[in-house]
Amino acid sequence: MSYQVLARKWRPRTFHELVGQEHVQRALINALDQGRLHHAYLFTGTRGVGKTTLARILAKCLNCQDGVSSTPCGQCSTCRDIDEGRFVDLIEVDAASRTKVEDTRELLDNVQYAPSQGRYKVYLIDEVHMLSTHSFNALLKTLEEPPPHVKFLLATTDPQKLPVTVLSRCLQFALKNMPPERIVEYLARVLEAESVSFEEPALWLLGKAAEGSMRDAMSLTDQAIAFGQGQVRHADVAAMLGTLDHRHLLALVEALAEVDAARVLAEIASLAEQGPDFAGVLDDLTGILHRLAIAQMVPDALDNGHGDRETLLALAARFTAEDVQLYYQIGLQGRSDMDSTPEPRTALEMTLLRMLAFRPQGVPKPPQTPLPLRGESTPGAAGESPAAAGADAGSVAPSVASPQAPEPAAGPVEPPEPPVSGPVADESPQAAPRPPWEAVEEAPSQAPMPPETAAAEPRPAPAEDPDYPDPREALASDHGEETRRAAPSRPASADASVPWAGADYSGDEEPGGDMRSEPVPGEAPDPGEAWRDAGETQAPGEPPASEEAVDASSAPEIGDTASPSGEAVAFDHAAWLELFPSLALSGLTRNLAAHCMVGHDDGEALTLHLDPGQAAMNAEVHVERVRKALAAVGIERRVGIESAELPADVETPKSRSDREARERHAQAVEALRGDPHIQELEQAFSARLLEQTVAPQTAQAGTPAAR
Incomplete structure (x- = not known):
C-alpha cells in the first residue's frame, strides 16, 4: 500500500475533529441541528486553514443516510464515498482551471436535475475568485434562487476579488490562521x-x-x-x-543585558561565519524581546517555545522594563530600514549599537571626573591653599566665568590688587570665587567685562554709572531697549555646572525666572528658604560668602533631621515638594518620583507613596536613583516606593507643576485679552484668540508673558 501523507491522512472528518475555527463550528453545528440551512456558504481564509475540509464535512452532514445532523455516522456508504472523494452528488469544481463562462453554463445546466444518491446536490467551487466576470454574472441568478435540492459551497483565499453581488447572496465565514x-x-x-x-x-x-x-x-x-x-x-x-541556532540569539541578548558593545560585535562576527539571513536574525531578536516583556509583566504567560523559559526569566530580571520596550521599538525601526541598506550585517550592527546608545542609562564611558553635586566642594577647592582661595574670592575668577579658562597653577598664586572702589575682598582661607552674575548683583555699579579683560587685569568701575543701572531694575522693566541691554546676560557655563539645571519632569514648565532664585553650584537649597524673595539682597558692606561657607551653612539644613531641642524631625511632604525641583533626577526616574508623596519617615527609612496609575514604572533601578539623589542633598535614608491611593487634597510634584502651568497659561491669556493691540485686531478684523495656542513664558519681573 502506498504511503499517504500526514496532511491527507489526518484531515478532520467531523466537526469535533476540527482544530480551531470554533466560531465557524458553532454556527454550522447550530444550523444543522436546528434545520436552519442556507443555500450558499462562502468560506474565506489563507491556505491550509480548513476551507475545503469544512465544505466536505458540511456535505457529509447534509447527505448522511442517518439524517441531516452535525454528527454524521461516518460508516454509511455516503460518508465513505465523500471521504474517499467519489460521491456523485458532491461536484467539486476548480475555478482556477474553469474560468470561462461556457464552463459555468455547462455546470448550471445540470442544476435542475435531482441528486442521484444523496439528499442534496452539493456544488463545491474552490478558488471561486478566479472566475471571470461573465461567469459570475451567469451564476448570480442560480446562486440567489437555486432549486431546493441544491447547495453551493464556495471557497476562496481572496474574497476582495469577489463581486459584491456574489457576497450578498452567501453566508460568509472567515477562517482564522492557526496560532x-x-x-x-x-x-x-x-x-x-x-x-x-x-x-x-x-x-x-x-x-x-x-x-x-x-x-x-x-x-x-x-x-x-x-x-x-x-x-x-x-x-x-x-x-x-535553515534557522539560526537559538543559543546565538540568547548570547546576543545577554550581551545587551551587560551593555557590552564589544561582545555584541563579537557575537555578530561569529554569526556571520554561518552566512545567516541578518534580517531574520533581527526578527528573531525582536521576538525574544517581546517574550522578555511578557516575562517581566506576566511571567506565567511566557511560553516554552524553544525550551528556554527559565533562561528568559533570568534574563528578564537583568533588564528594566523601559529598556526592553526601547530595544523592541529600535529593532522594529531597524528592520524597516534594513531593506534600504547596502550591507545587512552593517544594518544589524548599527541597530544593536543604537539600542545601547539610546538606553536611558546611556553607554558606559571611560572614568571621568564627575560634576560636583550640592553640598560638595570641587576637587580643586579641596587642594587649594588658603592664599589661593583668598585671592580668588576678591575677583571674578576666569575658571568660573568661562569653562575654557585654564586651570590655576598648582603653586601659590599672588593675589591681584583689588579694585579701588569695589568691595573689599575677603582674604580669609574659606573665601571662594563667586559666580559672575552674583558679583554683578552685589555690585550693580560695576560694568560687566569680557572674560579676557577680567582675566588679564581687573578694572575698577565708577561708584555710580548711569549706563549700568541695577540689573534688578533692568529685569523689572518690560519696555525700553536701554534698560534691557543694561541687564547682564547669565553665562551658559553656570547652568552646565548644576546637575539638575534645566530638568523638567512634567513637560509643562520652562526654565527661567528670577536669576537669584536659580541654584548656584555648590550651594544646597533650604526646604524652607529654597527660593528667596525677589527683593532680598545682601547687606551693604557684607563680604561675599565663600563656597565652603555656603556648603557648611546650607547642606545641614536640607538634611537636618533634628530640632533645636535635639529631637528627630521627620522629612514631611511639604519639604519633599520644596526639595523636588533641585533633585538630580531625570527621565523616567524623575517622572516616577513626581507622582509620589511622602508616606512615612522615621529618620532611617523613607517611604514614598506612588499613584497606582504609575505603578508599572516602579522598579528597583528608579528607587536607587531617588535614594542617591536625596543623599546628595543631605537626606540619608533607605528609600522605598509603594503603590497606594493618594489623598485627593494632597499635591504631588507633578500635580503641583500642572496646576502652576495652568495658572501661568490663564495669566498669559488674560494678559493677551487685555492687550490693546489684540483688542484692536479683534474689533477691526473680527479676529479671535486661540487660547490653546498660547504658551506662557517664564516672567522675568513677576509679570506673565506669552508668545
Whole structure:
C-alpha cells in the first residue's frame, strides 16, 4: 500500500475533529441541528486553514443516510464515498482551471436535475475568485434562487476579488490562521499516534515556520521525519529549515543585558561565519524581546517555545522594563530600514549599537571626573591653599566665568590688587570665587567685562554709572531697549555646572525666572528658604560668602533631621515638594518620583507613596536613583516606593507643576485679552484668540508673558 501523507491522512472528518475555527463550528453545528440551512456558504481564509475540509464535512452532514445532523455516522456508504472523494452528488469544481463562462453554463445546466444518491446536490467551487466576470454574472441568478435540492459551497483565499453581488447572496465565514500553540498541540498528538519520537522545541520551529497553515505544518513534519530518519529533533529541524541556532540569539541578548558593545560585535562576527539571513536574525531578536516583556509583566504567560523559559526569566530580571520596550521599538525601526541598506550585517550592527546608545542609562564611558553635586566642594577647592582661595574670592575668577579658562597653577598664586572702589575682598582661607552674575548683583555699579579683560587685569568701575543701572531694575522693566541691554546676560557655563539645571519632569514648565532664585553650584537649597524673595539682597558692606561657607551653612539644613531641642524631625511632604525641583533626577526616574508623596519617615527609612496609575514604572533601578539623589542633598535614608491611593487634597510634584502651568497659561491669556493691540485686531478684523495656542513664558519681573 502506498504511503499517504500526514496532511491527507489526518484531515478532520467531523466537526469535533476540527482544530480551531470554533466560531465557524458553532454556527454550522447550530444550523444543522436546528434545520436552519442556507443555500450558499462562502468560506474565506489563507491556505491550509480548513476551507475545503469544512465544505466536505458540511456535505457529509447534509447527505448522511442517518439524517441531516452535525454528527454524521461516518460508516454509511455516503460518508465513505465523500471521504474517499467519489460521491456523485458532491461536484467539486476548480475555478482556477474553469474560468470561462461556457464552463459555468455547462455546470448550471445540470442544476435542475435531482441528486442521484444523496439528499442534496452539493456544488463545491474552490478558488471561486478566479472566475471571470461573465461567469459570475451567469451564476448570480442560480446562486440567489437555486432549486431546493441544491447547495453551493464556495471557497476562496481572496474574497476582495469577489463581486459584491456574489457576497450578498452567501453566508460568509472567515477562517482564522492557526496560532503556533494549536499547531504544536496537534502535531504532538499526530506524532504520538504515528509512534514518532520528537522534541517539543522542534515542533515549535515547525509551528512557526508554517505561518498559520495547518497543512503546511503537516507537510513540514513529513519532511522533518524523513530528514531525521524517523525522528523529529530540534537540531535536525533547525538545519532543515535553515534557522539560526537559538543559543546565538540568547548570547546576543545577554550581551545587551551587560551593555557590552564589544561582545555584541563579537557575537555578530561569529554569526556571520554561518552566512545567516541578518534580517531574520533581527526578527528573531525582536521576538525574544517581546517574550522578555511578557516575562517581566506576566511571567506565567511566557511560553516554552524553544525550551528556554527559565533562561528568559533570568534574563528578564537583568533588564528594566523601559529598556526592553526601547530595544523592541529600535529593532522594529531597524528592520524597516534594513531593506534600504547596502550591507545587512552593517544594518544589524548599527541597530544593536543604537539600542545601547539610546538606553536611558546611556553607554558606559571611560572614568571621568564627575560634576560636583550640592553640598560638595570641587576637587580643586579641596587642594587649594588658603592664599589661593583668598585671592580668588576678591575677583571674578576666569575658571568660573568661562569653562575654557585654564586651570590655576598648582603653586601659590599672588593675589591681584583689588579694585579701588569695589568691595573689599575677603582674604580669609574659606573665601571662594563667586559666580559672575552674583558679583554683578552685589555690585550693580560695576560694568560687566569680557572674560579676557577680567582675566588679564581687573578694572575698577565708577561708584555710580548711569549706563549700568541695577540689573534688578533692568529685569523689572518690560519696555525700553536701554534698560534691557543694561541687564547682564547669565553665562551658559553656570547652568552646565548644576546637575539638575534645566530638568523638567512634567513637560509643562520652562526654565527661567528670577536669576537669584536659580541654584548656584555648590550651594544646597533650604526646604524652607529654597527660593528667596525677589527683593532680598545682601547687606551693604557684607563680604561675599565663600563656597565652603555656603556648603557648611546650607547642606545641614536640607538634611537636618533634628530640632533645636535635639529631637528627630521627620522629612514631611511639604519639604519633599520644596526639595523636588533641585533633585538630580531625570527621565523616567524623575517622572516616577513626581507622582509620589511622602508616606512615612522615621529618620532611617523613607517611604514614598506612588499613584497606582504609575505603578508599572516602579522598579528597583528608579528607587536607587531617588535614594542617591536625596543623599546628595543631605537626606540619608533607605528609600522605598509603594503603590497606594493618594489623598485627593494632597499635591504631588507633578500635580503641583500642572496646576502652576495652568495658572501661568490663564495669566498669559488674560494678559493677551487685555492687550490693546489684540483688542484692536479683534474689533477691526473680527479676529479671535486661540487660547490653546498660547504658551506662557517664564516672567522675568513677576509679570506673565506669552508668545
